[in-house]
Amino acid sequence: MLRYLTAGESHGPALTAIVEGLPAGLPLTADYINTQLARRQGGYGRGGRMKIENDTVRLLSGVRGGVTLGSPVSMLIENKDWANWSEIMSPAAGAKMAEKAVSRPRPGHADLAGALKYRHGDIRNVLERSSARETAARVAAGSLARRFLEELGITIMGQVLQIGDQQASVGEFSPAQLEERLRGSRLLCADSEAEQLMVKLIDRARTNGDTLGGIFEIRVFGAPAGLGSYVQWDRRLDGRLAAALMSIQAVKGVEVGQGFAAAARFGSQALDEIFYKKGRGFYRRTNHAGGIEGGVTNGETLVVRAAMKPIPTLNQPLSSVDLATKEPAPASIERSDTCAVPAACVIGEAVVAWELACACMEKFGGDSLDELKNNWERYLSYLRQV
Ligand SMILES: Cc1cc2nc3c(=O)[nH]c(=O)nc-3n(C[C@H](O)[C@H](O)[C@H](O)COP(=O)(O)O)c2cc1C
C-alpha cells in the first residue's frame, strides 16, 4: 500500500512529508522533485511570499545512490520565511503572540470554522495549517508518484482553462504538443491570446483589492484499461480522483470527462462507442467519459477538471465579526495571492499522479521496480492479445 502524510505550519521552520510503499530500485533525485516544486511556485497573480521562498527538498531517508530503497522516503522543505516569524511561531510561549493575535475571521477561509472547532482564540493557530503552503509537501510526494509512473510510460499534464470568466480555447494535443504549448506560459494556459486577457483580469482584481479563481484540467496519457475497480465504492478511481482534487485548498468542483455537461445531453451524445482493431485492441473514437467507466480506466486519455473559487483574503475586506469582542469588523488582511489557479493546476497534477500510482501499485504490486515492471509487461501483452 502506498501512503503519505504531510506536516508543517506555513510560517514554521519547515514542511515535511513521509511517503511509504514505493518499490525499491526507482531512480530518484532531489533535482527531479525540485523541478515540480518550482513549477508550483510559478504563475501570474501570486503574492509576496513566492519572492521569499525558493522551495527545494532535502531527502532525509529512503533514497541511496540515486534509487529508492523500499523504506519510507522522508522529505523536508524549509520555509525561508520562518526567519521572519520565529518568535511568533515558536513552540514555546512568547510575549508577542498575544499582541499579534488574529481575531477577525476571513469569509471563505478556514478561520472561523477552525477556531470554533479547535477552540482557538488566535486564528493564526488555524491559518498556519489550513494554508495552501502545505501543498508544497504534497507536490513533493506527488513527484515521487510522477517519477514512478514515468517508468511505466504514464505522463501527466495540466493546463489552465479559465481564470475568472476568461476562458482559454482547448484542443486535443499529444503530451509533447501540450508541453511545447505550455512552455514559457505565465499561466499554464496553452492559448496565448486568452492568456493576455487573463493577465489583465488578474491585474484588475489586484487593483480593486479583489481576487479570482478559475478552472484547470489534468490529462493522464498512457494509462492502460483496468486501473481502479467497480467492486467497492472506495476503489472507484473516479471517486478517488475527485476526493484528491477536492482536497486541494479552494477547489469547489470536480468533473470527469464531460462532467456536468453530460447531464444536459442525450445518451447518444454523451457515451463513447466501442471499436476493435487487431494489434490495437479495443478503442473509442470519442472520449466523453474522460477515460473512466465504472470507476475503472478504459485505456483512453484520462481527463479531469477542477474549479477553484476566488482566494478568500481580500485587500478590500468583507464584513466579519471580531472573535473576542463579537463586534462587527472588517475581515483581517494577510499577505496574499490574487490568483493561484496555475499553482493549483500543478498541485492537481501531483494529486492525480498520486492516485494513479496507488492504482498501479494495487494492480501490479511488487516490492522492487523490476518485479512490478514484469507484472506490468505481462498485463500489457494480455491486453494486446485479447
Ligand atoms: C496554491 C494556492 C494558493 C493559495 N493562496 C491563498 C492566499 O494567498 N490567500 C488566501 O486567503 N487563500 C489562498 N488559497 C486558498 C485557501 O488556502 C483556501 O481557500 C482555504 O484554505 C479554505 O479552504 P477551502 O477554500 O477549500 O474551503 C490558496 C490556495 C491554493 C491552492
Ligand SMILES: C=C(O[C@@H]1CC(C(=O)O)=C[C@@H](OP(=O)(O)O)[C@H]1O)C(=O)O
Ligand atoms: C505560502 C504559500 O501560499 C500561501 C497560501 C495562503 C493560504 O492562505 O492558503 C496564504 C499565503 O501565505 P502568506 O500569507 O505567507 O503569503 C500564500 O502565500 C505557498 O503556496 O507556498
